[in-house]
Amino acid sequence: DSTTLTFETSLPFTSHNCEPPSRTLETTPKELMTFFRDMALMRRMEIAADSLYKAKLIRGFCHLYDGQEAVAIGMEAAITKKDCIITAYRDHCTFLGRGGTLLQVFAELMGRQAGCSKGKGGSMHFYKKDAGFYGGHGIVGAQIPLGCGLAFGQKYSKDETVTFALYGDGAANQGQLFEALNISALWDLPAILVCENNHYGMGTAEWRAAKSPAYYKRGDYVPGLKVDGMDVFAVKQACKFAKEHALKNGPIILEMDTYRYHGHSMSDPGSTYRTRDEISGVRQERDPIDRIRKLIFAHDLATEKDLKDIEKEVRKEVDEAIAQAKESPMPEPSELFTNIYVKGYGTESFGPDRKEIRTVLP
Amino acid sequence: DSTTLTFETSLPFTSHNCEPPSRTLETTPKELMTFFRDMALMRRMEIAADSLYKAKLIRGFCHLYDGQEAVAIGMEAAITKKDCIITAYRDHCTFLGRGGTLLQVFAELMGRQAGCSKGKGGSMHFYKKDAGFYGGHGIVGAQIPLGCGLAFGQKYSKDETVTFALYGDGAANQGQLFEALNISALWDLPAILVCENNHYGMGTAEWRAAKSPAYYKRGDYVPGLKVDGMDVFAVKQACKFAKEHALKNGPIILEMDTYRYHGHSMSDPGSTYRTRDEISGVRQERDPIDRIRKLIFAHDLATEKDLKDIEKEVRKEVDEAIAQAKESPMPEPSELFTNIYVKGYGTESFGPDRKEIRTVLP
Amino acid sequence: FGERVRDALNSALDEEMSADPKVFLMGEEVGEYQGAYKITKGLLDKYGPDRVRDTPITEAGFTGIGVGAAYYGLKPVIEFMTFNFSMQAIDHIINSAAKSNYMSAGQINVPIVFRGPNGAAAGVGAQHSQCYAAWYATCPGLKVLTPYSSEDARGLLKAAIRDPDPVVFLENEILYGESFPISAEVLDSSFCLPIGKAKIEREGKDVTITAFSKMVGYSLQAAEILAKEGIRAEVINLRSIRPLDRKTINDSVRKTNRLVTVEEGASVVEDSFGYLDAPVERIAGADVPMPYAANLERLAVPQVEDIVRAAKRACYRASSLAASA
Amino acid sequence: FGERVRDALNSALDEEMSADPKVFLMGEEVGEYQGAYKITKGLLDKYGPDRVRDTPITEAGFTGIGVGAAYYGLKPVIEFMTFNFSMQAIDHIINSAAKSNYMSAGQINVPIVFRGPNGAAAGVGAQHSQCYAAWYATCPGLKVLTPYSSEDARGLLKAAIRDPDPVVFLENEILYGESFPISAEVLDSSFCLPIGKAKIEREGKDVTITAFSKMVGYSLQAAEILAKEGIRAEVINLRSIRPLDRKTINDSVRKTNRLVTVEEGASVVEDSFGYLDAPVERIAGADVPMPYAANLERLAVPQVEDIVRAAKRACYRASSLAASA
Ligand SMILES: Cc1ncc(C[n+]2csc(CCOP(=O)(O)OP(=O)(O)O)c2C)c(N)n1
Ligand SMILES: Cc1ncc(C[n+]2csc(CCOP(=O)(O)OP(=O)(O)O)c2C)c(N)n1
Ligand SMILES: [Mg+2]
């Protein structure tokens, strides 16, 4: 189980202003099997969220990550929970990758007490500070300077850790990225900007939003690396490389070439601005789970049935978490007024009818 | 007077993603003499503003342009008043270059009715719409997208004209620059971004504010040109080139290597973050007026005394304008409430004491 | 014969674009995607990509470009996918748009419309639910319109586009799908509403209720309930919150002597009005970031019963005062 | 024995930096230049470039970085050269700082201070004179402090830095150079003021005047003038506008039965208070962008005589009402 397997990433890395890491890497059967299971779990979780949404158990926005699992998993495999991660609203799987539970995910999506944000955040606002996950941000691009700020904290505290700030191809044009990158470069912050290029920002294809969609080069004076984001090993290799680089030399950009299978959010069928052929082409040729499945078979690490069994297990886990989440009560009404300020540091607050509800804050 | 003189710009142009224009250019004695006079007038105007400020006849912020005159003059020489210009708060000379009068300048600085903004704008907010000058903006960097918007208007209206948006080296790091540039490049807007690199943003040297102070390259996928901004002919040549480029291919960046002699604004002595030697070195070796003076002598176009006479004339013009400006009355109190909305389109407004002053807007 | 607010907005855009070639649209997903909320549906096809401009997700950049185009004399209509994202560009709305006519003593007017859904939608959490009415309403140089019905949507949007000053046009996502009866007059392409005039949606003598946007509907429901208890509420749809139609409010209050202001976000109507028998009753958004959970969300925004209660309080207090006098 | 507000702010920063290594400063020109208004003078020398960070002119970027550092547990003090430029970064102040503790149900608190001069200075025109008190005061999750005197400056800034929540700290450029008497207690490094408590600067029985920042000084001058005419004004320095010390205001109004609110920018204190014999009198900035010319500028902001007039109106109206009752 811990024998070493050696192989190459699907594609060579393309680099900008730096020497790319080696394509050759090592893994173990155990790691391969873990990757398979973890990605299958994420996939199943997102598909279940889709159903729950359609059943009206989840409200508002809900952005699913299926197709992009290799990025979350490969990144986690390269780093520790002392490294920080921050991302946008498409955050369910990132949270899971950091050690969040399915129950916390589903309960949050349904607005229940057992949710990771006690039902107060919703789909876009997951956090797990104890494992270095700082959200879950709804404003496109805002998480980039925030992530550089985490990196600032790490460097200031001499923690020898790094921050991965994830953002989409749409976000990649945001001015605050360029501002934060310049500051990070001036101050050698251990910030890794990870552009998850799924080729669309909502309904806008990358080339319609960016004059130069070569996102790994957009840092100009900052090094960058283009990575096959559908290959969990390439992601892992790139993140390891980036972490070392960042600790020594400051910021670097990783462009992950990936794909989202779902529409942008639940209101987007996801098929008006791209062809069904394009989607099924990616599913057939580049699916990150399939790639691992094939590797497992190629190395004879499990049978078709073994993997089916894992998928069944995963399905059960998800179903159980959903059942549990449904049991979790809605937040107490008094929670409306908690956490506006740190406990003990607020004063008072009012409801819509100030004469009726005036609360001394906890 | 209209014989052709041929010579070379002080330095070769350095280019990014484009073929630089030729260093060789032609001028006439007339143009040379005009450049001298116009720059001398600007210089004198700014020095007079300095005195008026010290005499407490000008209040608030006041940013002087002396040292940078070649940029305003060279640019005007290459374009027409149908082309647009927009700049930041250091706007007195740009306004003059567009055909504004000394009286309008000084009256505005003193907050008088005869000011170009009737005393309501102040030093940072000069405009001359009829000559394509759109201000005069106090928020660092904001004028860049605004300028691209003017270029949008020109293209939309098929006017075959271009916009020059001027900004400082400090402003060059602003995120909105990168946002506007991307959009301009996507839409081929005839926008010319002119970075007046005077090497300091307030007290911050360029290299402390920018990881890459090669501003002509900061457009990444957008072409750029580095220009000796102390050489009015280089500026003229570059602006002509840029205009042609922009009409055909969309945006381009011009970095003008220039220098401000004064402090950032009147409260900055300008000598804590740079040495007096540095300043006097530039004055001696690169002064834009001196350069023209030397060319005039080299081509025997005027005597020392001729130029002295011009300088005297210029001084008199300035003094007269100041005298006139002092005669101009303060705005009528009723002007407090004009121009909040377009005439006839407002409703009412209030003074600090709503019970006392409630005005139906003009 | 009803029309949805969405269609009313769409037809207003369509007609103004067809009437004036200087009008163009710009924003995220307004073109090929037909609008994130389909307000701009069909307009790309009809007017082409020069006049319906899909932008990257860079609000500061495209808003600045819009304002610059307005300086030049075009009439941009800028869509914010939601007004929450207007914060990225708020410097251009305030400093570049609202103040230019004044700073230039009338040289540079800025005929631009900033529009999009504002305030609470359903279940979208704290970062996507803010109401910007109170902020923009404090800014001289801006006009701030808040349509409720399809008539409002058409009439006010057309007015906003024709206006030579910058207009912040605050729509409401939940109203987009609502239908309102609409007259032939309103459907006429010449139809337009005056900026700064409120509309009395329901007449009454006992208490004045002012509201805008979605809260007008709630107030009408409250008035219905109050009527059953013999309280005749006058419901004023403010339509414009800058300028505020003080005359209409004052005239109403002079009649009813009682005022309830209803606002979904932070308080806007901070004027003191005369002729009051009872203190102004204010119903507004709770003093909390918007929570996600459905039950908390409901507690965070005004409900019909809040309005009913406040109106009764105003009436009973007033009458008890009168009795004791 | 007086101290300038500038020095009070400087010493507060100095002491809190020395007390807590997690405190650091960030902003434009705060280091080598010693601060555009010299508030951070000497601190770079004393604490070094790791803790006194000069930034490029990119407010969105460095504010976001500051907020991120606060997520991580540091205690950043972010200087805006003036609060006008906070608009570039306002999304981070509101969406990233103010809402995070709530959205994360208490996981991510944000101990950060945003400080700098706010509101009108002298002769700096429309884009550099805006008062942001009204905007920030509407935002749950933020605390908004508005020092007037040197005591306020020291005590409130130290409180802000020690506080675990995001604090918007609105200074006033014109006050920087003003000296105020200051006690030994206030000079002690342990000194700190509670957040949310107003201070009665002058006691009086006839009319309550609430004000913050520079307007406290104007109100005290007005009270002096009123005293000569036999009107004893109570002047409340609000110190904090979010939270607002309703109790102190209410207690005062219960005594005087008359209220004048004085605000340099747009109205903040929108609460209704009970016990009033006369309607609230509001003095606030004029409804115009700030003009440059000195005479117009004076008309645009409240003057002492405006306060005097409003106070008299409140008193005479009240007494004439009393007479007619
Ligand atoms: C500042 C801002 N503008 C607009 C939006 C609306 N919006 C949410 S997600 C999104 C598309 C983002 O695309 P991308 O960055 O590629 O990320 P992806 O959704 O593909 O993961 C848009 C426009 C927003 N949330 N924030
Ligand atoms: C957004 C913003 N931040 C800060 C300021 C304050 N400020 C005014 S000018 C200036 C320096 C700008 O330097 P640069 O862009 O190089 O232009 P220069 O003054 O050298 O012409 C600063 C920081 C401002 N006006 N706007
Ligand atoms: Mg994308």
Ligand SMILES: [Mg+2]
């Ligand atoms: Mg400069």
